Amino acid sequence: MEGFNELQREILRLKAEKNALVLAHYYVPLEVQDVADAVCDSFAMAQKAARAENDIIVICGVRFMGESAKILSPGKTVLLPSLDAGCPMADMVTPEDVMRLRDEHPGAKVMCYVNSSAAVKAVSDVCCTSSSALRIARELDCEEIIFVPDKHLGSFVASKVPEKKFWLHDGFCPTHHRVREADVLAALRAHPGAVFAVHPECGEDVVKHGDLVGSTAEILDFARKTEAREIIIGTEGEIVARLRRELPEKGIYGVGSAFMCVNMKKVTLQALYECLRDEKYKVELPEEELRAARRSLDKMVNS
């Protein structure tokens, strides 16, 4: 308990008392990450939720992450600390959009990014994360793929899997969409020896400059292993803060002014404390939606 503040100590006590597993996404505040049992990207979070044996799973992240945990562990109590922490990108696509795209492109299979609602997952063929999207697209048994909702991740995957035809929905992550090519070029000019690690949710004009294009976990791994002494990070600001703390001997730089996902920042220590204390907010999903969404998520987790 050394090094923790009073609220953090109370959270750790409640966690043990209630046999709760706390999973935190890398974008929530570092002080919340510090009291979690595991800090994960979306893929590891889904895997850990699927294998959890605890009575309660607390997802420190946005709504679709809580839904995914519930889909994969339907018998468990899944809690979200902040009810209004949604993902604007996930909200950009509806099941009706998916059905319309299916009508327009019969024969194509629907691949949905994990950043989507349970209702969208329920009408998709397979789900993917940024770390598994390329592999799943290559292995999917079809010649055409409808990719929802992220047009940036979709066009990155399409560029790497030219043997298939892609139909992209036009959603995007407002946080990563904010990264501008001019800021990347300015950062590269300011740090000529630096390498650039970027998330594929950024636009094509930004991603093309990446020495590494990868998921959050892949960016962290790259920063730890690269021999470069300076690394420019093209993803959410908490990753820059985490790497600065973890790798003080390296120069870690963000792109332009630090960009943050406001929704992830709603998961505060106070919210996590109240979540554990009052066992709120429970994620509930209609039975039919849960079953249908599980098919596409299971394929992702087990592929």
Ligand code: SF4
């Ligand atoms: S960073 Fe983007 S994709 Fe991730 S939760 Fe925030 S808005 Fe959604």
